[in-house]
Amino acid sequence: MSAMPSIPAIEVQALGKRFGDFAAVSNVSFAVERGEILGFLGPNGAGKSTVIRLLCGLLRPTSGRITVDGIDVGRDPEAVRRRIGYMSQKFSLYSDLSVLENLQFFGGVYGVPRQAIGERIQDALRMAGLAGHADTPVHALAGGWKQRLALGCAILHRPRVLVLDEPTSGVDPLSRRRFWDLIHDLAADGVTVLVSTHHMDEAEYCNRVALIDRGRIVALDTPANIRRRALDGELVEVRGTPLGRLLEALAAYPPVRDAAVFGNAVHALLARAADEAPALAAYLAGRGIGEVAVARIEPTLEDAFVRMIGRQAQGAGGAA
Ligand SMILES: Nc1ncnc2c1ncn2[C@@H]1O[C@H](COP(=O)(O)OP(=O)(O)O)[C@@H](O)[C@H]1O
Ligand SMILES: [Mg+2]
Numbered sequence: 001m002s003a004m005p006s007i008p009a010i011e012v013q014a015l016g017k018r019f020g021d022f023a024a025v026s027n028v029s030f031a032v033e034r035g036e037i038l039g040f041l042g043p044n045g046a047g048k049s050t051v052i053r054l055l056c057g058l059l060r061p062t063s064g065r066i067t068v069d070g071i072d073v074g075r076d077p078e079a080v081r082r083r084i085g086y087m088s089q090k091f092s093l094y095s096d097l098s099v100l101e102n103l104q105f106f107g108g109v110y111g112v113p114r115q116a117i118g119e120r121i122q123d124a125l126r127m128a129g130l131a132g133h134a135d136t137p138v139h140a141l142a143g144g145w146k147q148r149l150a151l152g153c154a155i156l157h158r159p160r161v162l163v164l165d166e167p168t169s170g171v172d173p174l175s176r177r178r179f180w181d182l183i184h185d186l187a188a189d190g191v192t193v194l195v196s197t198h199h200m201d202e203a204e205y206c207n208r209v210a211l212i213d214r215g216r217i218v219a220l221d222t223p224a225n226i227r228r229r230a231l232d233g234e235l236v237e238v239r240g241t242p243l244g245r246l247l248e249a250l251a252a253y254p255p256v257r258d259a260a261v262f263g264n265a266v267h268a269l270l271a272r273a274a275d276e277a278p279a280l281a282a283y284l285a286g287r288g289i290g291e292v293a294v295a296r297i298e299p300t301l302e303d304a305f306v307r308m309i310g311r312q313a314q315g316a317g318g319a320a
Contacts, residue, residue, distance in 0.1 A: 049166075056163060091150040159191070223301055232257070235269055
């Protein structure tokens, strides 16, 4: 990102984690630059949360090494935790307490100096759009507000590294947009962000994305490069009924390199869409498939993901 010659904000080398015989994380390596937003993308069970817990010093790795700001997590987990703001997958606000009481509580947990806490809380309330709601009990807040409050709590100690584990799951699209605006503001101030998601559209807001499957990083690049590289050809969206027979016919047609269902259409990969699409439509009509429509489309990260790991990310239906 910047031309800073300094050490990366996060560096992970050959990280492995076994639970008994099961390898949840295998040989994971990556580095995140200061002010960069790195997205973790992958289906449920891929190992995203495990890498995040290892990074925060909440789990001990079986192998490998992690540094945050050059500090070894294994050697000094306390020092690392002081530098990290962490929102866990089920972020833990106290629903019986008010907005203000939650902020005061987490300020204490994170050791925010007494003389700074008042101003930090005001900043957090402003950032979260909760000014005027300090006395509202958290259980009365809508999901998007809780999420912004949780972020406010996680940054009270002004961490240089922010680690967010699926912060937007179960939150409405408008609140998600707003949340991402906050993340970009923080990154612009030099905060390094590692965020996991299974919303493909959100991965597009990241500087780089790590696709994670079965405990391994299968791709790590900018969203644009991943989209481009994963697909050796051009993509068309094919509509027709019935959908099942459409998919079968496309998979059996030699010019089609790959075909997968997206919503109520099929995405088919061709070497050259302009040459092959008209013949494709005629072929499908000849196979008794009705209402055929073929249109060239730009690949999304979801397309790249399906091509690379052979299935869709769970819960990614919002992107379809
Ligand atoms: N404490 C644990 N003990 C045993 N298995 C675990 C434990 N934590 C996670 N796993 C397993 O490791 C795999 C990765 O889990 P997780 O990191 O939570 O995936 P993700 O966050 O990508 O959904 C899953 O198969 C999960 O069941
Ligand atoms: Mg998880």
